[in-house]
Amino acid sequence: MHAVIIGSGLVGAASALALHQVGIQSTLYDQVDLVQAAIKSGGVGAAVDFGDSGGSVLLASNALRVLKTLGLLDLVLASSFPSEYTTWFKINGTAKIALDAVNVMKSGGETDPALMAPVQILRSRLHNILMQACQKAGIRCYTGKKLVSITEIEIGVVAQFADGSTATGDFLIGADGIHSAVRRQLFGDSCKAVFTGAIGHIGVVRTKENNITLTETCAFYLEREKKQTAWTFKVSEELAAVQVMTFDEPQPAEGEEYRPYSNLPKESTRLADLMASWGVPKHVEEMMRKSFRISPAAIYDLPNLPSYNKGRVVLLGDSAHGMVPNAGLGLLTGLEDVGVLLELFRRFPDQKDLSKVLELYSKIRVPKGHEASQKSRDMAKQYYTGSSNMGHFLLRVGIFLFNHNWIKFGEVYDCPAEVAAAVAAL
Ligand SMILES: Cc1cc2nc3c(=O)[nH]c(=O)nc-3n(C[C@H](O)[C@H](O)[C@H](O)COP(=O)(O)OP(=O)(O)OC[C@H]3O[C@@H](n4cnc5c(N)ncnc54)[C@H](O)[C@@H]3O)c2cc1C
Structure with missing residues (x-):
C-alpha cells in the first residue's frame, strides 16, 4: 500500500514514520515552498518557513509512548528538558501554586520512569528530529x-496541487494543520477554524548567554480580570521560550502564523514593555526583550467534527481537532492519533481491510478529540474569566486535590490498549 500524506509538520512526519514501521510506503507533500522562501529572504529564510520558527511544545507520557514506538525516545529526551512541576503565579510572580506533574502521570498509570516527567522541546528541534528520521527511512518529502x-477513484485517491501536479495513493492522510485543505474537501467550509481574537507571541531566548536565571521549568503568570497572561518554558540549560497573550490585534493572514517577526527589535521592545506595564517579574520581561526570535501564534478553535474519515481519507492532528492551546493538548492528541493508526495497521495490514482501519480509527479518535478540545476550552475559561483572587484560589484547591490524588487527571492514553478494546467490541 502507498499513502499520500498532506502536510509535513509534526503529525505528518510522525505518521510517515509510523506507516514505515508496518511496511506501508508513504510520501509527504507540504505547501511550504523552500525555493521561493530562499529567494525572498536572500537564502536565509527557507528553514524559517519550514519549521525553524515557533517556540516550545509539551510532550507528556502519552506522546512519549508514541515517540518510543517510533524509536525516537532517546533522541527526544536528550533534546528536551524535563518539567516535573507546572507552576502558576499571580501576574507579579507571587502566590505560587505547583502541580506535581510526575505524580499526575504515575497516578494515571505510567510505570516507565523514563516517561513520567513531561518534557518541553523546541517545536523546531522536534520537527528536525522527525524529518531526519524520515530521510533515514527513505521517506520522500516534496x-x-x-x-x-x-x-477518489476506484483504486485509490488522487491529490491535486496548486502547481498542477498530482499524487495518487491507496489512501490519503490529511495532516495539514488548523486550516486544513483536506478537511475542507471532506466537510466543506462549515468546519472552518474560528479565530478567537487571541494571539500568543512566542519568544525564544538564550538564557545562559543573557544571564537570565529561571527557577521554574514551566510557569504561568495570570491576572484573570485584565486578561493578562505570560508563560515561560525551559527547553534546555541554555534556552527557554516565553509567551505573552494579546487580545486586541488583527488576525494574521492565513499562512503567516508562526512566521517570526521580521522587525525583531521593535516587537521585542513592544512586548517586553507591555509585560513590564503589567508588573511581571523582571526575568520574564527580560526573556521577551532578549529573545532572538519571536513568532505570533493566532489562536483558533475548531468546531467538533462528526468524523475524521471519509472514504479513503483520514484526518490526523490539528486538521482533525485543532484546539485552543491552553492545556498543551494539541500535539499530544495528534501523536495519539498517530499511535492509534499504527496499532490498527499492525492488526489489519491487508489492503482488503483498509476501509475497516480508517473507519475504526475515526471511531476511536473522535470522542478523544472532542474531549481534548473541550478540556482546552475549559482551561481557557479558567485563565481569562472570573475574579482574579477567586480564580487563583479555586486553581489552588484543584491542584491540591490532584497532588494528593483525591481527583485524577485520567488514565494515560495507551494506543495499543485503546485499539484492543475497540477491536474486542466489534
Ligand atoms: C511553523 C510552525 C511553528 C509552530 N510552532 C508552535 C509552537 O511554538 N508551539 C505550539 O504549541 N505549536 C506550534 N505550532 C503548531 C503545532 O505544530 C501544532 O498545533 C501541533 O503540533 C499539531 O501538528 P500538525 O502536524 O497537526 O500541524 P502543523 O504543525 O501546523 O503542520 C501542518 C503542516 O501542513 C502544511 N500545510 C498546510 N496547508 C497545506 C496545504 N493546503 N497543502 C500542503 N501542506 C499544507 C503546513 O505547511 C505545515 O507544515 C507550529 C506550527 C507550525 C506550522
Whole structure:
C-alpha cells in the first residue's frame, strides 16, 4: 500500500514514520515552498518557513509512548528538558501554586520512569528530529505542494496541487494543520477554524548567554480580570521560550502564523514593555526583550467534527481537532492519533481491510478529540474569566486535590490498549 500524506509538520512526519514501521510506503507533500522562501529572504529564510520558527511544545507520557514506538525516545529526551512541576503565579510572580506533574502521570498509570516527567522541546528541534528520521527511512518529502483538491477513484485517491501536479495513493492522510485543505474537501467550509481574537507571541531566548536565571521549568503568570497572561518554558540549560497573550490585534493572514517577526527589535521592545506595564517579574520581561526570535501564534478553535474519515481519507492532528492551546493538548492528541493508526495497521495490514482501519480509527479518535478540545476550552475559561483572587484560589484547591490524588487527571492514553478494546467490541 502507498499513502499520500498532506502536510509535513509534526503529525505528518510522525505518521510517515509510523506507516514505515508496518511496511506501508508513504510520501509527504507540504505547501511550504523552500525555493521561493530562499529567494525572498536572500537564502536565509527557507528553514524559517519550514519549521525553524515557533517556540516550545509539551510532550507528556502519552506522546512519549508514541515517540518510543517510533524509536525516537532517546533522541527526544536528550533534546528536551524535563518539567516535573507546572507552576502558576499571580501576574507579579507571587502566590505560587505547583502541580506535581510526575505524580499526575504515575497516578494515571505510567510505570516507565523514563516517561513520567513531561518534557518541553523546541517545536523546531522536534520537527528536525522527525524529518531526519524520515530521510533515514527513505521517506520522500516534496515541498511547494499546496493541496487544492482530492478525487477518489476506484483504486485509490488522487491529490491535486496548486502547481498542477498530482499524487495518487491507496489512501490519503490529511495532516495539514488548523486550516486544513483536506478537511475542507471532506466537510466543506462549515468546519472552518474560528479565530478567537487571541494571539500568543512566542519568544525564544538564550538564557545562559543573557544571564537570565529561571527557577521554574514551566510557569504561568495570570491576572484573570485584565486578561493578562505570560508563560515561560525551559527547553534546555541554555534556552527557554516565553509567551505573552494579546487580545486586541488583527488576525494574521492565513499562512503567516508562526512566521517570526521580521522587525525583531521593535516587537521585542513592544512586548517586553507591555509585560513590564503589567508588573511581571523582571526575568520574564527580560526573556521577551532578549529573545532572538519571536513568532505570533493566532489562536483558533475548531468546531467538533462528526468524523475524521471519509472514504479513503483520514484526518490526523490539528486538521482533525485543532484546539485552543491552553492545556498543551494539541500535539499530544495528534501523536495519539498517530499511535492509534499504527496499532490498527499492525492488526489489519491487508489492503482488503483498509476501509475497516480508517473507519475504526475515526471511531476511536473522535470522542478523544472532542474531549481534548473541550478540556482546552475549559482551561481557557479558567485563565481569562472570573475574579482574579477567586480564580487563583479555586486553581489552588484543584491542584491540591490532584497532588494528593483525591481527583485524577485520567488514565494515560495507551494506543495499543485503546485499539484492543475497540477491536474486542466489534
Ligand atoms: C511553523 C510552525 C511553528 C509552530 N510552532 C508552535 C509552537 O511554538 N508551539 C505550539 O504549541 N505549536 C506550534 N505550532 C503548531 C503545532 O505544530 C501544532 O498545533 C501541533 O503540533 C499539531 O501538528 P500538525 O502536524 O497537526 O500541524 P502543523 O504543525 O501546523 O503542520 C501542518 C503542516 O501542513 C502544511 N500545510 C498546510 N496547508 C497545506 C496545504 N493546503 N497543502 C500542503 N501542506 C499544507 C503546513 O505547511 C505545515 O507544515 C507550529 C506550527 C507550525 C506550522
